[in-house]
Structure formats: structure tokens, C-alpha cells
Amino acid sequence: MIDIRISSCNKNYGSLRVLKDINLEIERGEFIVLLGPSGCGKSTLLHIVAGLDRLSSGAIEIGGRDVTDVEPKDRDIAMVFQSYALYPTMSVRSNMEFGLRMRGKPMAEIRPLVEEKARMLHIDHLLDRRPSQLSGGQRQRVAIGRALVRDPKVFLFDEPLSNLDAKLRASMRTEIKKLHQSLGTTAIYVTHDQLEAMTLATRMVVMKAGEIQQVGKPEEVYHRPVNLFVADFLGNPGMNFMKGHLRLDGNRVSADVGAATIPLDGYAFDEKPTDGQAVVVGLRPESVQPATGGEPFSLTLKPTLIEHTGSDNLVVLAMGSEEIVGKFPSDMLPKLGEPVTVGFDLSRLSVFDATTERRI
Amino acid sequence: MSTSTDAMPRAQRAGWLTPRRAKAILKRGVLYLLLAIVAFFFAGPLYILLSTSFKTMPEIQAGGLMSLPHEPTTQAWVTAWGEACIGITCGGLKGYFGNSMIMAVPAVLISVMIGAINGYALAKWPFPGARFVFAALVAGNFVPFQVVLAPVSVTLRTLGLFGSVEGLILIHVIYGIPITTMLFRNFFLSVPNDLIKAARIDGAGFFWIFFRIVLPLSPSVIVVALILQFTGIWNDFLFAVSFSNPSSAPMTVALNNLVNSNFGVKEYNVHMAATVIAAAPTLILYILLGRYFLRGMTAGAVKG
Numbered sequence: 001m002i003d004i005r006i007s008s009c010n011k012n013y014g015s016l017r018v019l020k021d022i023n024l025e026i027e028r029g030e031f032i033v034l035l036g037p038s039g040c041g042k043s044t045l046l047h048i049v050a051g052l053d054r055l056s057s058g059a060i061e062i063g064g065r066d067v068t069d070v071e072p073k074d075r076d077i078a079m080v081f082q083s084y085a086l087y088p089t090m091s092v093r094s095n096m097e098f099g100l101r102m103r104g105k106p107m108a109e110i111r112p113l114v115e116e117k118a119r120m121l122h123i124d125h126l127l128d129r130r131p132s133q134l135s136g137g138q139r140q141r142v143a144i145g146r147a148l149v150r151d152p153k154v155f156l157f158d159e160p161l162s163n164l165d166a167k168l169r170a171s172m173r174t175e176i177k178k179l180h181q182s183l184g185t186t187a188i189y190v191t192h193d194q195l196e197a198m199t200l201a202t203r204m205v206v207m208k209a210g211e212i213q214q215v216g217k218p219e220e221v222y223h224r225p226v227n228l229f230v231a232d233f234l235g236n237p238g239m240n241f242m243k244g245h246l247r248l249d250g251n252r253v254s255a256d257v258g259a260a261t262i263p264l265d266g267y268a269f270d271e272k273p274t275d276g277q278a279v280v281v282g283l284r285p286e287s288v289q290p291a292t293g294g295e296p297f298s299l300t301l302k303p304t305l306i307e308h309t310g311s312d313n314l315v316v317l318a319m320g321s322e323e324i325v326g327k328f329p330s331d332m333l334p335k336l337g338e339p340v341t342v343g344f345d346l347s348r349l350s351v352f353d354a355t356t357e358r359r360i
Numbered sequence: 361m362s363t364s365t366d367a368m369p370r371a372q373r374a375g376w377l378t379p380r381r382a383k384a385i386l387k388r389g390v391l392y393l394l395l396a397i398v399a400f401f402f403a404g405p406l407y408i409l410l411s412t413s414f415k416t417m418p419e420i421q422a423g424g425l426m427s428l429p430h431e432p433t434t435q436a437w438v439t440a441w442g443e444a445c446i447g448i449t450c451g452g453l454k455g456y457f458g459n460s461m462i463m464a465v466p467a468v469l470i471s472v473m474i475g476a477i478n479g480y481a482l483a484k485w486p487f488p489g490a491r492f493v494f495a496a497l498v499a500g501n502f503v504p505f506q507v508v509l510a511p512v513s514v515t516l517r518t519l520g521l522f523g524s525v526e527g528l529i530l531i532h533v534i535y536g537i538p539i540t541t542m543l544f545r546n547f548f549l550s551v552p553n554d555l556i557k558a559a560r561i562d563g564a565g566f567f568w569i570f571f572r573i574v575l576p577l578s579p580s581v582i583v584v585a586l587i588l589q590f591t592g593i594w595n596d597f598l599f600a601v602s603f604s605n606p607s608s609a610p611m612t613v614a615l616n617n618l619v620n621s622n623f624g625v626k627e628y629n630v631h632m633a634a635t636v637i638a639a640a641p642t643l644i645l646y647i648l649l650g651r652y653f654l655r656g657m658t659a660g661a662v663k664g
Contacts, residue, residue, distance in 0.1 A: 052557050073563035085554035089576035098572075102563030150562075 009058035036207035078147035259320030288326035295343030436629035456614035475540020483548035500538035523605035
């Protein structure tokens, strides 16, 4: 069942086109993450779904109802802000009660509801404090609690964890995921943090310059990026790119990337390859591993730099005039300058047309 | 300073006026001297006002401007408040004090209230042309009051409010709106937009957000606006003298008529008492709310 439908949505600020013909359908219970660099329009899209921004053209449906011209309060949504946006002069309890009181719910019903959600988020001992007396993590819990008590049809999150330190961010991320699993409420979550996107999303939407680049399950977007931008934006360290040309030899296709010729026999082309086509071959660092002998394709390359991350060793390898990065297990420590044989996991290859930058 | 002296041997520290210390003491001395001069400059006249108001006329005529009253008497105060002749009536200042109160209190409250709502709308609910409206209001702050005397006079006559307290209230409200709007608008710009958005999603409308979320954040700016407006309206002489008649004249006009009266002996003690009475409300307001005033003026400066 479609819960949110965004149809041909455009947003202009003067001559600046912030959103260009956005179409998106969101099923009930999905956790959609909008991911993209700053200025890609992801927050604007969220604000438009919330009703805080008006769209220039197009339509928004929530729960089968056209809400394009409906006020935010009547859209049955709740939103969590990056800045928490707690009402500074009110206690935590009043903050959580506010939305329900505005809706005219009797206090006798509000009280137990607020207390229940506060217990759930472990903030029940903070109910009589002011936001200024809370830590960042506690404030974000209150902000989430304020959204929860409303029991909305859709949760909207606008970079809710960006103001927290790394450790807290990781634990809040897990909690948000648990919350979604137990409540099953449809959610749209905006972030520029790909780790948040990968871990939280049931589907993610990668955006750039006001346009949707790719929509899909996180692993699908990660392993089968539709274009160079998505391939490059996701992953840390980033995907290795090798420029070259396709060689068609009868039924066999390979990519000549200068320092090597990579066989593409098992590659599922989306488009028919042509001989001599300029391409970029992409392979993620974790698919470049020390060879064990059984690989269908391996190369012997010289390490020029090694970075220890603790869990892995990132090995920079010279490949002709270019460099590629391999993510080696931490116990595999090659010596600088001494050639190592690395195996390429060819099932994880991505091939892009060099001019259109699209996956082929 | 203290760390360097602490580090010295005890014998050297004791009793010796080091050049650095001498310089510091000299700096302090100059500072205190300047402060004393400034304090005398402002407190001196107030002292003369108060001491003279408690003297009798013979004592004043005997000279000794700076001396304390020999036989303090409140007679001048009683006269100023209830008996002094202003124009052709001899009922003292009390009626005019009342006029000023009836004029200033509503004018202050209304102009602050409207300024707050205007500022809130301009800062947080941008509408097409908001920038132009704001620019026009800012320009309004720079209109010299002399320029508007004639048009206002005509307007008040047309409305039938010329010479009435209501007319003065109207004029003070209108000419107070630009400054209060600007004050509130600039303050409200610092209120995070996310708060307004969160409240809109929670179901609060324009006025709910204003009264429940924005105003509770703004006591300091409200106090600043109240003090500015009250001082300005209470002390206004130009509008008062132009648009009032003897029965609606506020304190400032009455005080002027009393002091500049050409009949009889100049009763300095009565004049001084009258002046203190005229200045008292603004003084009291500063004393009561001054802390908030300072806090409000510096709020933007210290917030990171």
C-alpha cells in the first residue's frame, strides 16, 4: 500500500531549480533515507513532504489523500530536527505534551501517553527538566519522544544525529532502527552520512543537484550504482576507478585499462557494449584482496602506501600510472615496494560509459 | 600581575613599590577620578534639585546653592503636587500627572504589543514584500517629528481627537511602531526557525506560536521596548505641546508652564519638587527594570 506519493514535484527559488521533477512512491512501513551532498535538495524535499515549504508544481499524497495544499499540522506527520527544536521555555513534559494539547486531546489521556513514551526512550526521569539542562543525546531523545507521542502516520527526520558525537550517533542510530522495527511507521530520513543511510534504510534515495540519481535497497545501490556519481558518493574509501576501452572479441568482452586487461565475461551488461567504447571500470576496495590462488583474475602490483584503520589495512597499489586501493584484512600486511598478488572479485565490477557516466 | 609578584622572594615583595605596581595604581587612580567626575556631573544636578525642593524660599534667596536645607520642609512638594498655579488654574501638577499616566500607559502597551506582533511576522512569517515593509518602517524611524506636525494636526482634527488624551495616545502609538517593530524584528531573527517549524507541525498557529513559544523567549527585549517607549512618551514635549489643550496637557507641558510662568516670585523650591515629580516615573522604571534593560541590550553581544 502506497503511503506517500510524490508526483512531478518541482521547487524553484527564483531561477534556481532546487528540485527537478521528483517522483517517488513510498510503501507503508518503509524507512526511506534521502542521501546526498549538501545542497542536493534532500532537506527541501523533506520540508515539502512536511508542508513547511510549498512546491512550485507537482503533488504530494499522504495516506491516499492529496495534501499538496494542506497545512503541516493536518498532514498527520511528526518531524525530528537536527537542532532538536525543543521549546526552550517549556519542561520536557510540556514539550512532549504540546502537540497533543494543540489537538485538543484531554490531559487525562495525554499524561499516561507521555509517560509511556518517556519510559520507552529512558527519559522518564527527565520529564520536569528544561531542555537547557539536558545533554545533546538526551535532547534528541526528547525530540524523538515528542514525535512518538503524536503517533503520526509518517515520521520525518532531518539529519537528526548530525549534532551528536560519533559514539552517541552510533548508539542513537541503533535505537532509531529498533524503534522503526517495533513500530513499523513509515519514515523519511534525511542525512549526508552514508553509514546512517546504509544501516537504517529499507530503501535509499540518492540525490544530486535536485534530481534523484538512484532509488533502491542499500546493498543494491552500493553494489550496482547506476552512475559514476552514486558509485563515487557511496563507500569509504571510495570506489576504485580505472579508465580504459572495451575490447570485443567474438562473444568475449574485456576492458583494456592500460596496465591490465580485465575480462568481463561474467558481467551483466545493461546496454549492448561496443568495441572501443570509452569506459570507467569501478571496483570497491574490499573486492581487491590478497590472492589465495583460486581467483579467476589477479594482478601483481606494488604497494606505495599503507593505512592502518585497526580493523583493516588500506593498501594503495600502483597500477600503471594510476593507483587503486585494496582493503586487506588487518593480519595481511604487505611491505612497501614489494609486489603483492591481488585478486579482483569480478562479480562486483561496475562498468560505466566514460561520456554519459551511466552504468552499462 | 599577581602571579609575577607571587614568584618574587618575600623580602623583595614586601613594602616595595615596583614600577609596574606604581603604574597600575596610577591607572586605577585616573580611572576613579574620571568616574567621580562623571558621577558628579550626573548626580550633582539631582542633588541640587532634591536639596532645594526641601528648602524654604527665604533660605534659597539667602544663597548657598550646594548646602543642605537647614529646616527641611515638604511644603514645596505639597504646593507642586496640589496647589501651584499652572496657567489660570491653581490645582498643582496632580491632574497633569494623571493625564501623562492615562496617555503613556496605554500608548506604551499598545505600541509595544503591535511592534512585537509586527516584528514577529516580519522575522518569522516572510510574505511577499516583507522586505519593503521593513525598509519603510526603518525609514519611519528617521522621520523628524517637526515634519509631521502639520499633517498630524489636520488628521487629529478630522478624527475629532485634537486636544484629547486619546489623540496623543494615537500619535504616540503610530510613531512608536517603527522603533518597536525594528527592535522586536531584530530580536526574533535570532529565534531558531526550526522552533517555528516544529510548532507548526505540532499544530500551533500564528498567534499560538507567538504567545506560547516566541514571547516567553523574549522578556529582555520586551523590557527594553517598554523602557524605551515609556521614557520617550512620558518625556515627549513636542507632540504634547502641539496637540493638547489645557485640560489634556501632560506633565511636560504643565512643568514648562509652571516654571516659565512670568507672574510673581519664582518659587524655585516648588519648581524643583515639580521637576522631580515629573522625572520620577521614568527613574523608578529604570531602577525596577534596569537589570533587564542592560541584559536586553547586551543579549545579542554575548550570545556566541
